[in-house]
C-alpha cells in the first residue's frame with residue numbers, strides 16, 4: 001500500500017463508520033492520579049485529557065478546560081420551537097452515560113427567579129462522597145450541609161438545557177447526588193447519568209421536582225417534537 005492509498009483508506013474508514021460505540025464512563029473517584037475527561041468529541045471519541053484538582057477539591061468536575069468551555073460533544077444544544085433551548089444526544093448514547101452539570105457557587109437570589117441554579121451540597125472533603133455513614137440507611141442524601149447554589153449562567157455548562165418531561169413523558173437521565181467541588185469553593189458540579197439508551201436526536205430530560213412548575217405558575221407540557229422526540233411513559237407508548 002502506498003502512502004497515498006493508506007491515507008485514502010483511513011479517510012474512508014472514518015467517514016463510513018456511522019456506528020459509534022460509546023462506552024459509559026466510570027464514576028470519578030478520589031485518587032492520586034488524574035481522571036480522564038468524561039467528554040466525547042462530536043464524532044464519538046473519548047477525550048484523552050487528564051484532569052487534576054483545580055482548587056483543592058477531592059474530585060474535580062470531570063471535564064478538561066476545553067470541555068468545560070464547549071461542553072460534551074456527545075450532546076447538542078438545539079432550539080426548541082416553544083421552550084427556548086433543549087439538550088439532545090448528538091449520536092446514540094448508552095445507558096449509564098455520565099454527564100456533569102456545573103456552575104459557579106454562590107448565593108441564590110431567588111430560586112424562582114433563577115431557573116437553572118441548583119442547590120449545592122459539597123461532598124466529604126476527603127472521600128469526595130456525599131454518602132454520610134453516620135446517618136441511618138447509609139446512602140444518605142446529605143441535606144444538612146447546604147452551601148449555596150451552583151449557577152451555570154455565563155459558563156460553558158450545557159446540562160442546564162436539559163428539560164423536564166411533560167405529563168406523557170418520562171425522564172431518561174437523573175442526578176446521582178454525587179457532587180464535585182469544595183465547600184465554599186469557586187466552582188461545583190453534580191453528576192447526572194442516563195437511565196436508558198438515548199437514541200440520536202432524542203432529548204435528555206430529568207425531573208425538576210413538582211414544586212418547580214407551581215412556583216412559576218406554568219402548566220406542565222410535553223416537550224417532545226418530531227425532530228427531537230422525548231421518551232414516553234410506558235402507558236403512552238404505542
Ligand SMILES: [Zn+2]
Nearest residue numbers: 037047064067
Ligand atoms: Zn476533555
